[in-house]
Structures are given as structure tokens and as C-alpha cells.
Amino acid sequence: MCEPWLTSENGKKKAPCELAVRTPATEAISGNNPSLFAFGLDESDAASAAIRALGIQTDPQVSEMVDQLTNIRDQGGVCRRTIGDAPVCGHRR
Numbered sequence: 455m456c457e458p459w460l461t462s463e464n465g466k467k468k469a470p471c472e473l474a475v476r477t478p479a480t481e482a483i484s485g486n487n488p489s490l491f492a493f494g495l496d497e498s499d500a501a502s503a504a505i506r507a508l509g510i511q512t513d514p515q516v517s518e519m520v521d522q523l524t525n526i527r528d529q530g531g532v533c534r535r536t537i538g539d540a541p542v543c544g545h546r547r
Contacts, residue, residue: 456509463488474511475500483514483522 456469463476466489473492474480477500484490492510499505500512514522 460508460510461493463491463493465493469509471509475505475513477513479513479519480511483519484511 456471458467458469458472460468460470460473462468462473468489470492472490474484474490475495475497476491477497480491495505495510505512
């Protein structure tokens with residue numbers, strides 16, 4: 455059951471399975487898009503059994519981080535994330 459009933463940081467209703475707790479690790483993997491993060495949850499909530507039981511993403515597994523790095527490498531070092539208009543990752547030379 456993954457029905458939209460929680461609020462994301464951008465104020466939209468989303469299903470718990472579509473949200474993450476904002477932590478440095480989840481930001482590194484998912485970026486800084488407020489629609490991806492559950493409103494009102496932070497790093498101190500990431501270890502909560504209730505958060506995990508709801509299916510909200512917490513700190514990513516090492517394998518997920520390796521997969522993300524592999525995807526960046528396979529795309530030639532290009533990141534889709536930006537800060538303002540500047541890309542977070544540069545192109546390979």
C-alpha cells in the first residue's frame with residue numbers, strides 16, 4: 455500500500471514510498487529537490503523503526519551509492535543535479 459498521504463517539503467501529498475528523510479547521505483544520492491523529502495523529518499528521524507516501517511527512504515545503502523557513482527561514470531561524469539544554474543558534477547576530460 456503506497457497511497458499519497460504524507461506531505462513533501464514542497465507541500466504536495468505523496469506516498470511514503472516516494473519520500474526520503476533529508477540527511478546528508480540522501481541529499482548526496484537524490485539531490486536537493488524538496489518534492490523528494492518528507493516535510494518535518496530530518497536526520498534525527500532516519501534511524502526510526504516507524505519511518506522504515508512506513509517505507510520512507512532513509513540513508514542509502516552503500517550499494518545504492520556505488521550504483522549512483524557508476525551511473526555518473528557511465529554518463530561521462532555528467533550530473534543532472536545543479537545548484538542554481540551550475541552543475542554539481544563536471545564533465546570528464
